[in-house]
Amino acid sequence: MTPDRPLRVVVAPDSFKGTAAAPEVAAALARGWRRARPSDVVVEVPMADGGEGTLGAVLASEGASLRTETVELPGRGRHRARWGMVGDRAVVELAECCGLPLVGTADPGGADTEALGRVLAAALDAGAEELTLAVGGSASTDGGSGALRALGARVLDVVGQEVARGGLGLASAVRVDLAGLRPPPTRGVTILCDVTAPLVGPTGAARVFGPQKGANPEQVEALDRALSRWDCLLGGDAEAPGAGAAGGTAYGFATVWGATLRPGAAAVADLVGLDRAMAGADVVVTGEGRWDEQSLTGKVTGHVLQRAASAGIRGLVVAGDLAAPLPEGVGGWSLVEAAGGSHAAARADAPRWLERVGEHAARGLTRKS
Incomplete structure (x- = not known):
């Protein structure tokens, strides 16, 4: 040189x-x-590592366009969530939809990913053929159930009623009805994450990350049991590295939508x-x-x-x-x-x-x- x-x-x-x-x-x-x-x-x-800030890095790249979707955050009112399109690929960052700074730590058992599901639905409505989801910065431990419910899934209790929202609501679930679930985009879904935590257990979503989201020891144990219940109903790979990312959101979408998990930095570099x-x-x-x-x-x-x-x-x-x-x-x-x-x-x-x-x-x- x-x-x-x-x-x-x-x-x-x-x-x-x-x-x-x-x-x-x-x-x-x-x-x-x-x-x-x-x-x-x-x-x-x-650049970004697949967590918070991923959307900003993508939007700074050539050919990216900003989109927004207004969602409801319980106790916080309406929020204008940002997401992006690069060609026919949608890029959605969980933290922009229902992240910890937006939701807070007041209700760790009831916090859910419904707002994320609303944004994903908007991306599908916009014609996205491929989806990249950055899952860092989550406020919830609901296994992605809130987002899947917003996309048409039903999580039912013993009398056939929808369970309460949030991770703790999964404790009373006995059946998951996926008949009305919207299909994933035609070219699939990639989840960016930089953690290797499984869904449940000593190194799982609730026990490792629950306290950061406001959960006390009793709530942590209850959330871990609820996620185990969720796993029994969905039958995914709870031990997969990264399944516990974003309170188990990675597990939910890997199981139900066939999403693949990828290390964040490499994927963002390609994006x-x-x-x-x-x-x-x-x-x-x-x-x-x-x-x-x-x-x-x-x-x-x-x-x-x-x-x-x-x-x-x-x-x-x-x-x-x-x-x-x-x-x-x-x-x-x-x-x-x-x-x-x-x-x-x-x-x-x-x-x-x-x-x-x-x-x-x-x-x-x-x-x-």
């Missing part, structure tokens, strides 16, 4: 959780880079056209809020670096904090270091420090290459 000629630079970061969304991170880094090297071709490809953007690139810049020992185990930054290395492209990492060594040959830049060692300062004005670090990284490339 000859740094005094114009370079093709791909900026493909994850979000800096709680500080800046991936499109904002990419834009700030790109601004700084262009200031230092205005002749370079800088391409912004915001946003990362390989296409990297064709002919000289440098790939990725990043996340904290680079640590987990960053190379399926997270966005590690996955982007892996693709860059496979293509023979130099990789750079920008992180809020660099807490572990980087792979050999990969350059690293820290917002905390740029902010004089202050974590608070780095978080308080992340776009400013991202822009500055982007400029420093570009100038450092010229000096060191």
Whole structure:
């Protein structure tokens, strides 16, 4: 690589959780880079890991369009849920429909995924032939039953009445009627998840994630039993890695709609056209809020670096904090270091420090290459 000629630079970061969304991170880094090297071709490809922020990354990609659907959230009123279309593929993010920040933790046993089902129905009505569902950030532990009910399934008790909504309602279920369930899109459904939890048991949806959603110990045990009941009725693979994602939503849709589970970062990279953007690139810049020992185990930054290395492209990492060594040959830049060692300062004005670090990284490339 000859740094005094114009370079093709791909900026493909994850979000800096709680500080800046991936499109904002990419834009700030790109601004700084262009200031230092205005002749370079800088391409912004915001990334995500299949959880919260996935829709934003997809909507920033070429050919994506924003759609909305108004849904009802119990106790919270009407909510305008965002989703997206890329060609004839719908991209739906659970967190945008009924995620924890929207629903809260007041009713962990009654929280459900009905709003997700309403959005999925809207996607089918819009002519989606394929569906990608990002399931991070769930507020419920209902096995996806609320969403399936919104799509036409019936979950019935011993007298043939619909059970109560939410995970705890499944405890009284004795039959699931799928006769009225809408079929999946013709080219299928992919669920993006970055957890390997089974549906039930010590490492299952209720026991691992229930407390984060407000469930007390008694509710956790009751939800685990209810999900076991749900499994008995549906007969899916409760032990499949990832079945417990989003309170068992992955299990419900894998069983009833034949959805396939896929690691998030790789799937999002394909969705946003990362390989296409990297064709002919000289440098790939990725990043996340904290680079640590987990960053190379399926997270966005590690996955982007892996693709860059496979293509023979130099990789750079920008992180809020660099807490572990980087792979050999990969350059690293820290917002905390740029902010004089202050974590608070780095978080308080992340776009400013991202822009500055982007400029420093570009100038450092010229000096060191």
